[in-house]
Amino acid sequence: MLNENIKNLRKSKGISQEELAIKLNVVRQTVSKWENGLSVPDSSMLISLADALDTSVSELLGEVTIKHDADDIKAISEKLEIINLQLAQRSYARVKTIRWLLIALCLCIVVIFIALLAINGSYMNWDYHDPELAVAGTIIHGFEFLFVRIAPIVFLASIIGIVLTYKKR
Template sequence: MINENIRKARKEKGISQEELAIKLNVVRQTVSKWEKGLSVPDADVLIQIADLLEVSVNELLDIKTQNDTVENIAAELAHLNEQLALKNQEKALFMQAEKKRGLILLLSFISMLTAMNVKNEIISIALTGGCMLAASIILYRNLALLTKITTEDMKIGTLKVTTLFNITVLIFAVIIAILSETSFIKLSESSGQWLALTVTCIIILFVGYISPKLPFTRHTGLRLPWTVQDEETWHIAHKMIGCISLPLVLLYLAASCTINNFEAITLAVILLWIGIPGLISFVFWWKKFHSKH
């Protein structure tokens, strides 16, 4: 790259950035920007740099052909400027996305600390739910940035619907928890189990419906170490979730009506719901990347 070539030629000549800047009638920061790849010199200035460092313009541009006319140099620099602009834009988007990820992680960490340390149940539920809700809203507002899907509206739409569903379930859970703690509503053990059963079934059915439509992303879906590494493995796992969700809900309902151990049944269904797609996708991923070794 031109920035590395300028820096290398300058050091080989034994000239400092400040000395080169003085000879070119520019400030040292301008030379520093060239060498960091933040900007490129104009064609006339590049010719001066080549003369001062006793190298050819082609060497600085890292090209083989003989095109050292001002017009050709200007065209090459214009091309480099376009590449530099795209690179800087990608870097800016990456930094912006990292800030959003950091904020989401911070809110998640605060919600965890709140749940562990705040003794008042109502305050703990409100603060924890508020942090998680804020994190979900930030995710919703920045889905295109965080997933880098900007042109496929269908996929963005799927992610938005999924995130909105998550927000709705979170709000519902927080409201029920607060109302229960304040004794505004009183749930018996039986009614509480049926409420949990209903919510769990709705979640499983919704996820089963939406999973086959989810795009390959590290933010929403079955984020296992192998599913986030390979897009084909990702889609296999989520298609499997779509296939087993309805049968598992029917099994869940039947078992809940006949077996008197709601917690064990719920745990078993959740483990099957995650475990079956996880195991099948892992076997596929392992065969795909390790069977030939």
């Protein structure tokens, strides 16, 4: 079937085997073998062959393409519109979720800053000869040290993220 389709399409376009071979960068005998059913083109050559014959690969392989009438096209366009609306709603929901997560992150940072202000470094006065207090005090101090340096950057980035999620589309 493929061999007949190649031959019929080539002849309907008024192209000789030699001309088709030149377009595809193959020898004329290769085109002849395809048309006589002695060999078949590989997948990449099949695409090039379809382009050279100004047709689709599916038509070249003998698949019948169905012409859609206006009602089918209208139904397909309505389905695509519904899908686009669903995608837009999903995208908006995702942006809204990100916005609320950023707001929650800002609130957490503020609460931790308030907690750190409330303890006012009281762990510095602990008796560090007690190993348990020494470990706890070191962990709290390390956390406070890192938090005070990193949290403002994260807070500002979160605020910028919140503002960007409110940006009009």
